[in-house]
Amino acid sequence: MKEHVRVLMIGDVSGSAGMGALFLGLSSLVKEEKADFVIINGENAAAGFGITVSDYQNMKKMGADVITSGNHIWQKDEIIPILEGNDDILRPLNYPEPCAGHGYTVRKKGSLSIGVINAQGRVQMSPIDDPFKRVEKVLRDIRKETPLVFVDFHAEDTLEKEAFAFAFDGRVTAVAGTHTHVQTADEKILPGGTAYITDLGLTGVTDAVIGSDPAKSIERQLTQLPIKSEVASGEAHIQGVLIEADAATGKAVSIRRITK
Ligand SMILES: [Fe+2]
Ligand SMILES: [Fe+2]
Numbered sequence: 001m002k003e004h005v006r007v008l009m010i011g012d013v014s015g016s017a018g019m020g021a022l023f024l025g026l027s028s029l030v031k032e033e034k035a036d037f038v039i040i041n042g043e044n045a046a047a048g049f050g051i052t053v054s055d056y057q058n059m060k061k062m063g064a065d066v067i068t069s070g071n072h073i074w075q076k077d078e079i080i081p082i083l084e085g086n087d088d089i090l091r092p093l094n095y096p097e098p099c100a101g102h103g104y105t106v107r108k109k110g111s112l113s114i115g116v117i118n119a120q121g122r123v124q125m126s127p128i129d130d131p132f133k134r135v136e137k138v139l140r141d142i143r144k145e146t147p148l149v150f151v152d153f154h155a156e157d158t159l160e161k162e163a164f165a166f167a168f169d170g171r172v173t174a175v176a177g178t179h180t181h182v183q184t185a186d187e188k189i190l191p192g193g194t195a196y197i198t199d200l201g202l203t204g205v206t207d208a209v210i211g212s213d214p215a216k217s218i219e220r221q222l223t224q225l226p227i228k229s230e231v232a233s234g235e236a237h238i239q240g241v242l243i244e245a246d247a248a249t250g251k252a253v254s255i256r257r258i259t260k
Contacts, residue, residue, distance in 0.1 A: 005112060005247045007150060008033060008258075009176045010040040010240035011183065012070075014204030014211030015047050015231030019055065021203055021238050025260050026062050033242045033258075037107075037114050041152055041178045041200070042089070043069040048211060048231045050075030056082055056089055065107060066090065068118040070154035070179050071125060073101075092120035092154055094134040104138050106145045112247070113146040117172075121155025121164070121179075131155075132167055139171060147173070147250025150243070154179045158198055165196040173245045173252050176200050181210035183239045183257060193251030201239030201259070208232035 008030065013019060022040070030038060042064075045055040050072050056079065059067055067089040073079070074091075083091055083101030093103025104117040117138065119131040135151070142149055149172040155161050156179060165175040170192025177184070183201025190196055202211050209217035212229035220227040238260045244253045 002036070002111070002247055004253060005037065005114075005148060005245050006033060006035050007037045007039065007114070007174070007243045007245065008035040008240055009150065009152070009174065009200055009243065010038070010238060011200030011202055012041045012044050012178055012181055012211070013059070014044045014181070014202055017231060017233060017236040018202070018204040018211070019045055019058065021236035022059065022062050025238050029238060029258070029260050030063055035242065036112060037065050037109060038063050039066045039068060039116055039150055039152065040064040041069065041154070042067040043072040043154070044204075044211065046076050048229065051079055052076050053078050053082055060088070065109060065114075066105060066116045068116065068152035068154070068178070070120055090116065090118035092118050092128070093138065094119055094129040094131045096129055103134070104142060106142055113148065115142040115146050115149040117142070117149065117151045119151060119153050121153065121157060121160045123155065123157035123160045125156055132164065135168065139168070143171070148245060148247065149173050149250060151175045153177050156180060161198050165190060165194060169194045173250050174243050174255070176241060183259070185257070187241060187255045187257055189252050189255065193249070195243045195245070195252035195255035197241055197255065197257070200241060203236070203238045203240070205232035205234045205236050207234055
Protein backbone atom coordinates (compact mmCIF):
# COMPACT_ATOMS: atom_id res chain seq x y z
CA MET A 1 0.00 0.00 0.00
CA LYS A 2 1.15 3.57 -0.68
CA GLU A 3 2.57 5.41 2.31
CA HIS A 4 0.96 8.73 1.37
CA VAL A 5 -2.33 9.32 -0.40
CA ARG A 6 -2.99 12.44 -2.48
CA VAL A 7 -6.59 13.56 -2.79
CA LEU A 8 -8.00 16.45 -4.82
CA MET A 9 -11.14 18.10 -3.47
CA ILE A 10 -12.75 20.44 -6.02
CA GLY A 11 -15.18 23.27 -5.23
CA ASP A 12 -18.73 23.68 -6.59
CA VAL A 13 -18.88 23.27 -10.37
CA SER A 14 -21.02 26.05 -11.82
CA GLY A 15 -22.80 25.51 -15.15
CA SER A 16 -21.31 24.75 -18.55
CA ALA A 17 -18.36 27.09 -17.85
CA GLY A 18 -17.42 25.02 -14.80
CA MET A 19 -17.87 21.77 -16.71
CA GLY A 20 -15.72 23.25 -19.50
CA ALA A 21 -12.97 24.15 -17.02
CA LEU A 22 -12.99 20.54 -15.77
CA PHE A 23 -12.91 19.25 -19.34
CA LEU A 24 -9.92 21.41 -20.20
CA GLY A 25 -7.98 21.15 -16.96
CA LEU A 26 -8.87 18.24 -14.71
CA SER A 27 -6.88 15.43 -16.32
CA SER A 28 -3.67 17.52 -16.43
CA LEU A 29 -4.27 18.69 -12.84
CA VAL A 30 -4.62 15.08 -11.68
CA LYS A 31 -1.35 14.23 -13.46
CA GLU A 32 0.56 17.30 -12.20
CA GLU A 33 -0.58 16.73 -8.63
CA LYS A 34 -0.22 12.93 -8.85
CA ALA A 35 -3.69 12.70 -7.34
CA ASP A 36 -4.83 9.22 -6.32
CA PHE A 37 -8.46 10.20 -5.78
CA VAL A 38 -10.74 13.04 -6.88
CA ILE A 39 -13.80 14.42 -5.06
CA ILE A 40 -15.84 17.10 -6.86
CA ASN A 41 -18.82 19.09 -5.60
CA GLY A 42 -21.29 19.04 -8.50
CA GLU A 43 -24.39 20.71 -7.02
CA ASN A 44 -24.41 23.62 -9.51
CA ALA A 45 -23.34 21.84 -12.70
CA ALA A 46 -26.73 22.19 -14.43
CA ALA A 47 -26.79 25.91 -15.24
CA GLY A 48 -26.21 26.71 -11.58
CA PHE A 49 -29.03 24.61 -10.19
CA GLY A 50 -28.62 20.89 -9.59
CA ILE A 51 -26.92 18.26 -11.72
CA THR A 52 -28.20 16.34 -14.74
CA VAL A 53 -27.59 12.68 -15.53
CA SER A 54 -25.23 13.65 -18.34
CA ASP A 55 -23.30 16.06 -16.02
CA TYR A 56 -22.88 13.15 -13.60
CA GLN A 57 -21.70 10.82 -16.37
CA ASN A 58 -19.33 13.43 -17.81
CA MET A 59 -17.79 14.20 -14.40
CA LYS A 60 -17.18 10.50 -13.88
CA LYS A 61 -15.56 10.25 -17.35
CA MET A 62 -13.37 13.27 -16.59
CA GLY A 63 -11.99 11.61 -13.47
CA ALA A 64 -14.28 12.22 -10.50
CA ASP A 65 -14.18 9.30 -8.09
CA VAL A 66 -16.93 10.73 -5.90
CA ILE A 67 -19.30 13.64 -6.61
CA THR A 68 -20.61 15.48 -3.58
CA SER A 69 -23.39 18.06 -3.49
CA GLY A 70 -25.52 20.30 -1.29
CA ASN A 71 -28.78 22.19 -1.12
CA HIS A 72 -29.14 22.41 -4.94
CA ILE A 73 -28.97 18.63 -5.47
CA TRP A 74 -32.77 18.30 -5.52
CA GLN A 75 -33.34 20.74 -8.40
CA LYS A 76 -33.15 18.30 -11.31
CA ASP A 77 -35.59 15.42 -10.80
CA GLU A 78 -33.77 13.24 -13.32
CA ILE A 79 -30.88 12.78 -10.85
CA ILE A 80 -33.06 11.12 -8.19
CA PRO A 81 -32.83 7.55 -9.62
CA ILE A 82 -29.06 8.05 -9.99
CA LEU A 83 -28.82 9.13 -6.33
CA GLU A 84 -30.81 6.06 -5.33
CA GLY A 85 -28.83 3.59 -7.44
CA ASN A 86 -25.25 4.83 -6.97
CA ASP A 87 -23.04 5.79 -4.05
CA ASP A 88 -20.38 7.59 -6.09
CA ILE A 89 -22.69 10.62 -6.05
CA LEU A 90 -23.74 11.87 -2.62
CA ARG A 91 -26.33 14.21 -1.20
CA PRO A 92 -25.89 15.69 2.28
CA LEU A 93 -26.20 12.91 4.85
CA ASN A 94 -28.34 14.95 7.24
CA TYR A 95 -31.39 15.47 5.00
CA PRO A 96 -34.31 13.80 6.80
CA GLU A 97 -34.83 10.06 6.35
CA PRO A 98 -37.29 9.82 3.40
CA CYS A 99 -34.96 11.76 1.07
CA ALA A 100 -33.42 9.75 -1.76
CA GLY A 101 -29.77 8.82 -2.04
CA HIS A 102 -26.66 8.28 0.04
CA GLY A 103 -24.78 10.69 2.32
CA TYR A 104 -21.53 8.76 2.57
CA THR A 105 -19.56 6.05 0.85
CA VAL A 106 -16.41 3.98 1.17
CA ARG A 107 -14.83 3.54 -2.26
CA LYS A 108 -12.16 1.02 -3.23
CA LYS A 109 -9.61 2.15 -5.80
CA GLY A 110 -6.64 -0.15 -6.33
CA SER A 111 -5.25 -0.84 -2.87
CA LEU A 112 -6.94 2.28 -1.48
CA SER A 113 -10.10 2.43 0.55
CA ILE A 114 -11.43 5.98 0.93
CA GLY A 115 -14.41 7.18 2.91
CA VAL A 116 -16.29 10.28 1.76
CA ILE A 117 -19.01 12.02 3.76
CA ASN A 118 -21.19 14.87 2.53
CA ALA A 119 -22.96 16.89 5.24
CA GLN A 120 -24.73 20.25 5.27
CA GLY A 121 -24.82 23.10 7.77
CA ARG A 122 -27.98 24.62 9.23
CA VAL A 123 -27.02 28.24 9.88
CA GLN A 124 -28.69 30.48 7.25
CA MET A 125 -29.76 27.27 5.50
CA SER A 126 -32.66 24.79 5.71
CA PRO A 127 -33.18 23.42 9.25
CA ILE A 128 -32.39 19.82 8.32
CA ASP A 129 -31.11 17.20 10.82
CA ASP A 130 -28.10 17.93 13.05
CA PRO A 131 -24.96 17.36 10.91
CA PHE A 132 -22.75 16.81 13.99
CA LYS A 133 -24.91 13.97 15.31
CA ARG A 134 -25.58 12.40 11.91
CA VAL A 135 -21.87 12.34 10.99
CA GLU A 136 -20.93 11.02 14.44
CA LYS A 137 -23.30 8.12 13.87
CA VAL A 138 -21.80 6.94 10.54
CA LEU A 139 -18.16 7.72 11.29
CA ARG A 140 -17.66 4.72 13.60
CA ASP A 141 -18.75 2.34 10.82
CA ILE A 142 -16.65 4.08 8.17
CA ARG A 143 -13.53 4.03 10.37
CA LYS A 144 -13.91 0.26 10.79
CA GLU A 145 -13.17 0.09 7.04
CA THR A 146 -10.63 2.90 6.59
CA PRO A 147 -8.92 5.72 8.51
CA LEU A 148 -8.97 7.86 5.31
CA VAL A 149 -12.15 9.92 5.56
CA PHE A 150 -12.84 13.12 3.60
CA VAL A 151 -15.78 15.35 4.48
CA ASP A 152 -17.43 17.92 2.22
CA PHE A 153 -19.23 20.20 4.70
CA HIS A 154 -21.63 22.26 2.63
CA ALA A 155 -22.41 25.31 4.73
CA GLU A 156 -22.74 29.09 4.77
CA ASP A 157 -21.52 30.05 8.21
CA THR A 158 -17.82 30.18 9.12
CA LEU A 159 -18.41 29.59 12.82
CA GLU A 160 -20.44 26.45 12.10
CA LYS A 161 -17.80 25.23 9.63
CA GLU A 162 -14.87 25.70 12.01
CA ALA A 163 -16.80 24.16 14.93
CA PHE A 164 -17.67 21.16 12.76
CA ALA A 165 -14.02 20.67 11.78
CA PHE A 166 -12.80 20.84 15.39
CA ALA A 167 -15.55 18.42 16.47
CA PHE A 168 -14.09 15.77 14.15
CA ASP A 169 -10.42 16.77 14.39
CA GLY A 170 -8.20 13.68 14.48
CA ARG A 171 -11.05 11.39 13.43
CA VAL A 172 -11.34 12.42 9.78
CA THR A 173 -8.58 13.19 7.29
CA ALA A 174 -10.13 16.40 6.02
CA VAL A 175 -13.07 18.75 6.37
CA ALA A 176 -13.47 20.96 3.30
CA GLY A 177 -16.18 23.58 3.19
CA THR A 178 -18.27 24.18 0.06
CA HIS A 179 -21.35 26.29 -0.85
CA THR A 180 -20.08 29.89 -0.65
CA HIS A 181 -18.16 29.58 -3.96
CA VAL A 182 -15.43 31.89 -2.62
CA GLN A 183 -12.13 30.21 -1.83
CA THR A 184 -10.79 31.04 1.62
CA ALA A 185 -7.10 31.37 2.50
CA ASP A 186 -7.28 29.56 5.84
CA GLU A 187 -6.17 26.08 4.84
CA LYS A 188 -4.43 24.38 7.75
CA ILE A 189 -3.88 21.16 9.65
CA LEU A 190 -5.78 21.16 12.95
CA PRO A 191 -4.02 19.95 16.15
CA GLY A 192 -5.40 16.40 15.86
CA GLY A 193 -4.30 16.00 12.23
CA THR A 194 -7.40 16.95 10.22
CA ALA A 195 -6.85 19.14 7.14
CA TYR A 196 -9.29 22.04 6.98
CA ILE A 197 -10.38 24.86 4.68
CA THR A 198 -13.50 26.96 5.16
CA ASP A 199 -14.33 26.95 1.45
CA LEU A 200 -12.83 25.22 -1.58
CA GLY A 201 -14.06 27.96 -3.90
CA LEU A 202 -15.68 27.85 -7.33
CA THR A 203 -15.15 25.84 -10.48
CA GLY A 204 -16.68 28.32 -12.87
CA VAL A 205 -16.32 31.78 -14.38
CA THR A 206 -13.59 33.89 -12.80
CA ASP A 207 -15.21 37.33 -13.30
CA ALA A 208 -18.57 36.47 -11.79
CA VAL A 209 -20.64 36.84 -8.63
CA ILE A 210 -20.29 33.39 -7.05
CA GLY A 211 -20.44 32.02 -10.60
CA SER A 212 -23.40 34.13 -11.74
CA ASP A 213 -23.79 36.98 -14.21
CA PRO A 214 -22.76 40.19 -12.37
CA ALA A 215 -25.41 42.35 -14.15
CA LYS A 216 -28.27 40.15 -12.87
CA SER A 217 -26.73 40.10 -9.40
CA ILE A 218 -26.48 43.91 -9.32
CA GLU A 219 -30.07 44.27 -10.55
CA ARG A 220 -31.23 41.98 -7.78
CA GLN A 221 -29.45 44.05 -5.15
CA LEU A 222 -30.78 47.34 -6.54
CA THR A 223 -34.41 46.22 -6.87
CA GLN A 224 -34.60 43.55 -4.14
CA LEU A 225 -36.79 41.60 -6.57
CA PRO A 226 -36.43 37.81 -6.82
CA ILE A 227 -34.54 38.05 -10.11
CA LYS A 228 -33.28 34.62 -11.11
CA SER A 229 -29.51 34.47 -11.32
CA GLU A 230 -27.92 33.20 -14.51
CA VAL A 231 -24.58 31.44 -14.77
CA ALA A 232 -21.95 33.83 -16.10
CA SER A 233 -19.99 33.20 -19.28
CA GLY A 234 -16.29 33.82 -19.86
CA GLU A 235 -12.93 32.49 -18.70
CA ALA A 236 -13.33 29.82 -16.06
CA HIS A 237 -11.08 28.17 -13.49
CA ILE A 238 -10.96 25.10 -11.28
CA GLN A 239 -10.57 25.70 -7.54
CA GLY A 240 -9.97 23.29 -4.71
CA VAL A 241 -7.25 21.77 -2.56
CA LEU A 242 -4.74 18.96 -2.73
CA ILE A 243 -4.53 17.03 0.52
CA GLU A 244 -1.75 14.60 1.28
CA ALA A 245 -2.40 12.08 4.04
CA ASP A 246 -0.71 9.20 5.80
CA ALA A 247 -2.45 6.10 4.45
CA ALA A 248 -1.92 4.08 7.63
CA THR A 249 -3.20 6.63 10.17
CA GLY A 250 -5.52 8.73 8.00
CA LYS A 251 -3.92 11.92 9.39
CA ALA A 252 -3.32 14.78 6.95
CA VAL A 253 0.27 15.71 6.17
CA SER A 254 -0.39 18.77 4.02
CA ILE A 255 -3.12 20.84 2.41
CA ARG A 256 -2.56 23.26 -0.45
CA ARG A 257 -4.98 25.56 -2.29
CA ILE A 258 -5.32 25.23 -6.06
CA THR A 259 -6.62 27.60 -8.72
CA LYS A 260 -6.14 26.43 -12.29
FE1 LIG B 1 -22.86 25.67 -4.70
FE1 LIG C 1 -25.01 25.18 -1.98
